[in-house]
Amino acid sequence: MATVIVHATITLDGFLADPDGGVDWMFGRPSAPEDDAVVERVMARIGAVVGGANRSQTIEDGELPYGGMLKVPVYLMTHRPHDPIERDDTTYTFVVDDIAEAVALASAAAGDRWVSLLGGSISRQCLRLGLVDELHLDVAPVLLGEGISLFAGLGQRIELERLETSAYASETHLRYRVLR
Known part of the structure; x- marks a missing residue:
């Protein structure tokens, strides 16, 4: 049975992201091999992705989940029907x-791998519906002061159990189980 996770890099x-959706703050930070290993372990377990479709229901290079590195099925939320798109060995439904x-x-x-939820709105909706099993957060050492929040507007209390924490050169990695 799949484990549904919120997987996000946040400030x-x-x-x-910043107020305009930019994520340039994620790049160019000092890194340690241990940081990369944490992210690689998560990515190796992902078997499918759920995210939001763009307004034109196309798949643009800058919008590929995980930069196109994962070749797993991707399910995109939309408000109107659209045929699946095949691109670079990935099916977008x-x-x-x-x-x-x-x-x-x-x-x-x-199957028995993880489903990764991408984006604040998708993550909040799934948390409210009780569909999320775990949170996997990579926290960058930067304060934006304003921007697009992962959890703002969740509107309810959700208890978590810490499963794992680690910190290296560029990020602090947090893993929590959602308690039901």
Whole structure:
């Protein structure tokens, strides 16, 4: 059975991106092999991805989950039907307005691997519906002061159990189980 995870790199003040959606703060930081190993371990376990479709329902280079490095099924939330898109050995399936269906499809595709939820809105919706098993957060040592938040607007309390923490040159890595 698949494990559904929120996997995100965030700033210390909890932002996924700056107010315009930029993520340049993620790059050019000092790194240690241990940081890379944490991320590689997570990526090796991912069997499917759920995210949001762009407005034009196309797949642009800058929007590929994990930079296109993962060749796993991707399920994209949308408000109108669209045929699946095949690109670089990855199938992008569009799911209309039913996040639970998208997670169920991704879970079936992932088998005993992980389903990675990408984006604040997707993550919050799944947390509210009780669909998330774990949070995997890579926290960068930067404060943006404002931006696109991972958890703002969640609107409910969710208890977590710490499973793992580590810190190296560029990030602090946090892994929590969602308690039900």
